[in-house]
Amino acid sequence: MKNDNLKNQYRVNEQIRVREVRIPGEGGSIVVPTRQALDMAREQGVDLVEISPNAQPPVCRLIDYSKFLYQQKKRAKELKSKQIKVExxxxxxxxxxxxxxxxxxxxxxxxxxxxxxxxxxxxxxxxxxxxxxxxxxxxxxxxxxxxxxxxxxxxxxxxxxxxxxxxxxxKKTGTIKKSQQKVDREKKEAESKVNTNSSEVNVDLEILPKSGGLFDNAKNGGDALKKLNLD
The missing domain is CATH 3.30.110.10 (Translation initiation factor 3 (IF-3), C-terminal domain)
Structure with missing residues (x-):
């Protein structure tokens, strides 16, 4: 059924009843009487296929009709495979x-x-x-x-x-950049985990220096915690 629908989309050979047609070629296109275009197709052993009926004049190709239909079917299949199916x-x-x-x-x-x-x-x-x-x-x-x-x-x-x-x-695929809100939230979650794991030490991590402070090395960190506990 699909092949029949594809065939009915195009007029071929004697089905083309306009006065003249345009035939594209490597060196450009030429406009010739339809009868002459049919003679050219017969000489080459191919068909005259109308591919743009609404053009002035209509555009036709000199090609084997079966090969032409195969090319169209293959092209339609490729386009369908490239379409993203969104569920x-x-x-x-x-x-x-x-x-x-x-x-x-x-x-x-x-x-x-x-x-x-x-x-x-x-x-x-x-x-x-x-x-x-x-x-x-x-x-x-x-x-x-x-x-x-x-x-x-x-x-x-x-x-x-x-x-x-x-x-x-x-969203469009690509490198996903974290928002500042997400970064802040992950930071707070990480700090919360540290607080939970170190619950025996009554220290608010927010008052500790971020760098060059109590946790620069294990020795300094241990001394600082002992001092805080004594206090």
Whole structure:
């Protein structure tokens, strides 16, 4: 069926009934009477194929019609293979989604966006949980903020029935530059981990010098901590 449709797109040989046609060639194009163009095709053992019927005069090629159809089919296939197929991936949350579940779904969303797919996240409100719709909105906005490096918001949170949706579309591929907000957040998280691991030492890391200070080497760091504990 597809081949039949392709054949019907072009007129060939005696189907071409205009007075004259333009024939492109290596040295430029020439305009000749259609009858002369048909004679030229027969002499070369090929067909006269009309490729631009709306041109003045119509443009025709001297080529084997079967070969021409093959070339067109191959070109269409190549163009189709180059087209990026964008899928919409859905991610579901509850109004009170836990941190572990949130992190798990956030990771999947990152993968979807990196693959060039859209992400449509939603919070499903079951029964009376619809009373927490503001909490669901906050969750979706946090979700969008955590994915700001990979995707941009196409649709802000919107309530549809018992579901609140937000849609993210992938940004252009390339080197992803961290935003200053992301850098600051990662810095605070790293400092928080240090504070947790060193909970036995009642020291606020923010008061410690960033460089050339107490932690330049193990010896100086140990002496400083002992002094602080004694105080």
């Amino acid at each position: 919409v991936k859905e991610i579901r949350f509850g109004p009170q989604t836990g941190e572990n579940d949130y992190a798990f779904k956030l990771k999947h969303a990152q993968e979807f966006l990196e693959e060039g797919n859209k992400v449509r996240a939603y919070v499903f409100f079951r029964g009376r949980s619809i009373l927490f719709k503001e909490q669901g909105e906050v969750l979706l906005l946090r979700f969008a903020n955590d994915l700001e490096e990979l995707g941009k918001v196409e649709q802000m949170p919107a309530l549809e029935g018992k579901k609140m949706f937000i849609t993210l579309t992938p």
